[in-house]
Amino acid sequence: MKKISALPLFLFVVCLVPRASFASTVTLELESSGVTPYQFSVNGSSTDIMLTCLNDQRTVNQYETWTATTYNLGTLVQTAGYTNSTVIGGISLLDLKQDAYLDSLYLTNKANPNYTVNNQEVQDAIWSILDGQSVYTDLTGGTNGTEDKAVRSLILAAQTTSETAAFYSQFTFYVPQTWGTKYDNDKSGSIPQQFMGYKAVTPEPSSLLLLGTGFAGLAGSLRRRYKAAKQA
Numbered sequence: 001m002k003k004i005s006a007l008p009l010f011l012f013v014v015c016l017v018p019r020a021s022f023a024s025t026v027t028l029e030l031e032s033s034g035v036t037p038y039q040f041s042v043n044g045s046s047t048d049i050m051l052t053c054l055n056d057q058r059t060v061n062q063y064e065t066w067t068a069t070t071y072n073l074g075t076l077v078q079t080a081g082y083t084n085s086t087v088i089g090g091i092s093l094l095d096l097k098q099d100a101y102l103d104s105l106y107l108t109n110k111a112n113p114n115y116t117v118n119n120q121e122v123q124d125a126i127w128s129i130l131d132g133q134s135v136y137t138d139l140t141g142g143t144n145g146t147e148d149k150a151v152r153s154l155i156l157a158a159q160t161t162s163e164t165a166a167f168y169s170q171f172t173f174y175v176p177q178t179w180g181t182k183y184d185n186d187k188s189g190s191i192p193q194q195f196m197g198y199k200a201v202t203p204e205p206s207s208l209l210l211l212g213t214g215f216a217g218l219a220g221s222l223r224r225r226y227k228a229a230k231q232a
Contacts, residue, residue: 023071028174028195033062036123037106040195051174051197052103054091056127056136058193066192067177073100073196074169089175089194095129096196098158100171102126103196105154121147125154170198 031048032039039048060066069089073096076082084094105122124136128151135151176192 023069025067025069025177026174027065028068028192029065030060030062036119037103037197038195040197049197050106051195052099052106052123052126053193053195054099054126054130055194056131060193064192068174068192068195069177071173071175072169073097073171073173074165074167076173077165077168089173091130091173091194096173097163097168098129098161099126099196100168101158101161101163102129102154103171103198104167118147118150121150121154124151125158128155129158172197 026042027044028051029041029044030038031041037050037052040051041048071088076086076088076093077097082093084092084097086093088096102122102125106119124147127136135148135155174195174197176194
C-alpha cells in the first residue's frame with residue numbers, strides 16, 4: 001500500500017497555524033469627517049469600511065491618505081510569547097483588547113430598539129483606555145455628569161470583560177506607516193491615527209496559494225490511497 005506524502009499534510013497544517021507575521025500593508029483614505037466611527041476607503045476601494053480611531057492625540061484630515069500595517073487581533077492574542085503587556089504599534093495588547101470590546105458596542109442605526117449607548121460615549125471611552133489618565137467627555141454634563149458616568153461605566157466594562165480569541169479575530173488593528181501624497185495637509189509633523197475595525201484581514205495571495213496547494217496535495221494523496229486499497 002502506498003504511503004501518504006508528508007509534504008501536502010505539512011503545507012496544510014502550516015496554513016492553519018496562527019502567525020504573528022500575518023500582517024499586510026494597505027493604503028487608507030479618510031472619507032468622512034466629524035462623525036464616529038469613520039468611513040475609510042482601503043486600497044482605493046469604492047466600498048467604504050467603518051473604523052474607530054484609538055488615539056485622541058493624533059489627527060488626520062478628510063481625504064488624507066497614508067499606508068498602514070494591518071494586524072488581526074485574534075492572531076496577536078494567540079501568538080506564543082505575547083502577553084497583555086506586549087506592545088504592538090505603540091499600544092499594549094491589553095489596551096487593544098479593551099478597545100475591541102468597546103468597538104463592538106458601536107451602533108450606527110439609532111432606530112434600532114437595542115440602541116442603548118451613544119456612539120460618542122463609546123469613542124470617548126476608547127480614547128480614555130489609551131490615555132490611561134484622563135476620562136474624555138466631549139458631550140454635555142462635565143465631571144460627574146450623565147455623560148461622564150456613562151463613559152466611566154463603559155471603561156469599567158472594558159477593563160473587567162474577558163472575551164475569546166474568536167471574538168478578537170473579528171477586529172483588525174491598523175498601524176500607520178508612511179504618508180501618501182493626496183491631501184496631506186498636516187504632513188509636516190502630525191502622525192496618522194491608529195485605527196481599529198471589524199474588517200477582517202484578507203489572507204495574503206501567497207498564503208491562499210499555499211493553502212490551496214495543501215488541500216490539493218491532500219486530496220491527491222487520499223485518492224491514491226483509496227485506489228491502492230481497492231487493488232489490494
